[in-house]
Structure formats: structure tokens, C-alpha cells
Amino acid sequence: MIKVGTFFADESGATAIEYGLIASLVSIVGIIAFTALGDTVLTAFTDISEDFCVAIGGTFSLTADGADSCT
Known part of the structure; x- marks a missing residue:
């Protein structure tokens, strides 16, 4: 029988x-960083x-689909 104190x-x-908990915090920070940088990366590739x-x-x-963007 297990004693409550031992448990x-x-x-x-x-x-x-x-x-x-550490892994979940790292994941949350990664998601936030990628979300914040998403528009910056899209703008850079659009400019290129x-x-x-x-x-x-x-x-x-x-x-919208990227097709025929350069005519």
C-alpha cells in the first residue's frame, strides 16, 4: 500500500x-517569430x-496565385 506522503x-x-514546458515555450517563440517575419520575407521576395x-x-x-505576375 502506498502512503500519501510517499506519493x-x-x-x-x-x-x-x-x-x-521548455519545448512548448520554444515552439511558441518560434511560431511568433515566423509569423512576425512572414510579411518581411514575402516583401523581400516580391521586390526581388x-x-x-x-x-x-x-x-x-x-x-493572388503568383501566376503571370511578370508580363
Whole structure:
């Protein structure tokens, strides 16, 4: 029979819980960082695409699916 005091004194699962909390915090920070940088990366690639399009003599207009953006 297990005593109640022994049950509460047992810390064998504490490390696993701590690692789980750390992993979840790292995931949350990663998601926030990627969300914040998403528009910046999209803008950078759009600017590069526009520069290439203008360099070959085309006109650039970003479409929803990206098809035929350089005409």
C-alpha cells in the first residue's frame, strides 16, 4: 500500500514535465517569430521578383496565385 506522503514526495516525473514546458515555450517563440517575419520575407521576395521582371523589360503586378505576375 502506498502512503500519501510517499506519493507527494515522489519527483520522478518532474523532469519530464519541465522538458515538456521548455519545448512548448520554444515552439511558441518560434511560431511568433515566423509569423512576425512572414510579411518581411514575402516583401523581400516580391521586390526581388519585381527587379528581375523589370530587368527583362516586363511589368510586374503580384497576382493572388503568383501566376503571370511578370508580363
